[in-house]
Amino acid sequence: MPAMHRRLALSLIATALASAGAAAAAPPTDPQPDADFLFVGSFHMDNPGRDVHNTRADDVLADKRQREIAQVAEAIARFKPTKIMVEAQVASQAKLDDAFAASCHGKRPLTRDESEQLGFRIACDQKLPGVIAVDWNDMGPIKDEASVDYLQAIERHGQQAQRAADMAAGKAKADEDQRTLANGTIGDMLVRLNSPEWIQANARAYFRIGLYGTADDPIGANWDMLWYGRNLMIFNNIVRKTEPGDRVLVIYGAGHGNWLRQLAADSGKYRLQDTQRWLPQAAASK
Structure with a gap:
């Protein structure tokens, strides 16, 4: 091989090796966690009654419950959140800010809502400017409400027995929730609602809804898509309010x-925290 050709070949090989080395050394393209995420699932302390199975809360403004909530808030505050996200419509942020400012300065009592009993309380204690509304609860691209009405699909397809079994399973879980709250503390209730067992049972309830209807009339699956879409929109709102280094506390319906x-x-954005580590029952082990 002529010398010129050998030099050209060696140059091409060297270039290829350098390119391969650069590619091997290139940083990964996947996002790396740059914030912490703590989700605290709660029961609805003000009894709105909008769920299929509702826990009936006694008066959380009673002295006993206020002491328990203060204990929970103190335990969660150990997380040192930099931002607190709550289940309130994004459009209500200005109203939320006004309520927080008044409550934090002692000019307005906290309402029974968990966004205030926990969110406002912890934010004020941590000297945060307020809490952030991230809720979304719309139909999105689904224009026909009948397409997600799984109760009608149950009637159309004779799935009443399946529904009865599903409701019995849901009632058993809800009854245990009610017993936990009635016989224990707010902390006991939150430990239950954030336990792996409760989370798994809740996820399976949505799976069962997805089976209502048929392949040609997939109303249950449509409803689950709506539920997943709502949570994705909520999560996107959380992400948009998160900055690198944040310690995000999300207080929401369990x-x-x-x-x-x-x-x-x-997402790869967050370091996911174990909720039970930050609840009162786990305080001694930290």
């Missing part, structure tokens, strides 16, 4: 916990 935790873990 039923959202399975999806919001999974989205946080799957």
